[in-house]
Amino acid sequence: MSLLYIVVESIKDWKAFYPSEDVITFEDYVSLSMSKKKARVRVLNLCRGYKYLSKGYYCSLLAEARGHHVIPSVKTLNDLRKRKIYAIDLELMEPDAHIALKHLKKETREHIDFKCYFGTTPQESVQPIARLLFERFQCPVMQLSLAKDKAGHWLVTSLKAISPTSLTDEEETLFAEALDEYSRKIWRKPKLAKRYRYDMAILHNPEEAFPPSDKMALKQFIKAGKRLGVSVDLIQPKDFLRLSEYDMLFIRETTAIDHHTFLFAKKAEAEGVVVIDDPLSIMRCTNKVFLADLFRTHHVPSPKTILLMRNHKAQIDQLEATLGFPLVLKIPDGSFSRGVVKVTNSSELQEHLKELFKQSALLLAQEYMYTPFDWRIGVLQGKPIYACKYFMARDHWQIYQHNTSQVESGDFETIPTYEVPKQVIKAAVKAANLIGDGLYGVDIKAFDDRVAVIEVNDNPSIDYGVEDGFLGAQLYELIIEDFIRRVENGKRNVTAL
Structure with missing residues (x-):
């Protein structure tokens, strides 16, 4: 479970709000004895000011030294001290800020000054930019200024962290509502029933067609989670700002770089939240060009692969001689058999290259290897934890067959990992270890004496009655236990520092 401290300079500073046992003074926080409990600690710094070497500054500084997650962070306070510092971040945010500021097109004012509370504001037109800025500069209350330039474009001209003690009665109400929405656990009374050691968020999308x-x-x-003392919440993209409430994040939505799943992974990593899939694994696994080169460099058995570049005619002309027909063309970031085509002759090759190069500057051409099924080996922390045979869709050469009206998939068979051929397990573990120490699904083709790793998937499928077909409930416990191990190892590392 997580502990929460709301730090104020005087208990009187909290008198306008709902009483909470989590509220302590700055002096109490400074004198706080270091708990030996393996619990994540969150600190909400609501001191009267955040100037350099003030109580507010030291509150955030001490929190970070103690391994506590604090809002605002020392980095945020330092960044907001001078415009020339936070202007660098504003420049990096320019594409997203430009989109957020489009909501002000009909605004007749030349200047807008407003406050935002945990990224929210009652002014709808500036809500998008308020949320965007809070995601970059997490601060309970910020004073923001916007202005039009000579060309009529809106710009962020000023950012300032301010204390809740300076708010009017009306603003205090807005602050309290925003705080309640941002972190509902602040108001949650301890349950009389079972208490949990840790809090886990599982990011999922109820509308996803092929969820993991x-x-x-x-x-x-x-x-x-309940059996192991972990409280598990299902969250969605709208819960992005609540991520710091949790000790662990398990992404159970199909990942991509240009997608909110990657932003969740990055934020979790920055906040010290244990996350699977981690950003590096997502970057490595979601691009087949990287995987192909990785396998070649480290001698992982894999299909013969050629990297194709647009307008390199000589290279394309050599494909038939090098790979022969049929061959397989792939876009680098396809998934669930999408963006993967089988080519049987030169005419089809030219046709498919023309279409696929519209989607990517680089393509992969691979030798065609038909097998009645692909092995899927689940690897966690460098160890195989489940094994499945994914059979090809009926009358098709892939596991998934995408028709215009529906998607068909082949059958499956789950078997103990100790019954899998040793060379398959060896190749799977070697390939997964090159990616990281997270949870991966390694796809392998095996025939005669040959084994070929097709790809390593972050975010591998774990469906009820499929991947858990042999281990049952134990599979879910293995994964939760690994999260617990990672959290506790992290806490031991902080203590050692």
Whole structure:
């Protein structure tokens, strides 16, 4: 479970708000004895000022030294001290800020000054930019100024962290509502029933067509968490700003670089929240060009692969001689058999290259290797934890067949990892270890005496009745236990420092 401290300079500073046992004074926080409990600690710094070497500054500084997650962070306070410092971040944010400021097109004013509370404001037109700035500069209350330039474009001209003690009665109400929305656990009374050691968030999308875990599997993760003392919440993209409430984040939505799943992973990593899938694994696994070169460099057995570049005609002309027909063309970031085509002759090759090069500057051409099924080996922390045979869709050469009206998939068979051929397990573990120490699904083709790793997937499928077909509930517990191990190892490292 997480501990929360709301730090104020005087208890009187909190008198306008709902009483909470979590509220302590700055002096109490300074004198706080270091708890030996393995719990994540969150600190909300609501001191009267945040100037350099003030109580507010030292509150954030001490929190970070103690390994506590604090809002605002020392980096945020230092960044907001001078415009020339936060202007660098504003410049990096320019593409997103430009989109957020489009909501002000009809605004007739030349200047806008407003406050935002945990990224929210009652002024709808400036809400998008308020949220965007809070995601970059997490501060309870900020004073923002916007102005038009000579060309009529809106710009952020000023950012300032301010204390809640300076708010009017009306603003205090807005602050309290925003705080309640931002972190509902502040008001949650301890349950009389079972208490949990840790809090886990599982990011999922109920509307996703091919989620990595179905509803029944998600329920199994929740049950496994309860058995192991972990409170598991299902969250969605709208819960981005609540991420710091948790000790762990498990992403159970298909990942991509230009996607909110990657932003969640990055934020979790920055906040010290244990996350699977981590950003580096997402970057490495979601691009087949990287995987192909990685396998070649480290001698991982894999299909013969050629990297294709647009307008390199000589290279393309050599494909038939090098790979022969049929061959397989792939876009670098395809998934679930999408963006992967089988080519049987030169005419089809030219046709598919023309279409696929519209989607990517680089393509992969691979030798065609038909097998009635692909091995999927689940690897966690460098160890195989489950094994499945994914059979090809009926009358098709892939596991998934995408028709215009529906998607068909082949059958499956789950078997113990000790019954899998040793060379398959060896190749899977070697490939996964090159990516990291997270949770991966390694796809492998095996025939005769040959083994070929097709790809390593972050965010591998774990569906009820499929991947858990042999281990059952134990599979979910293995994954939750690994999260616990990572959290506790992190706390030991902080203590050692």
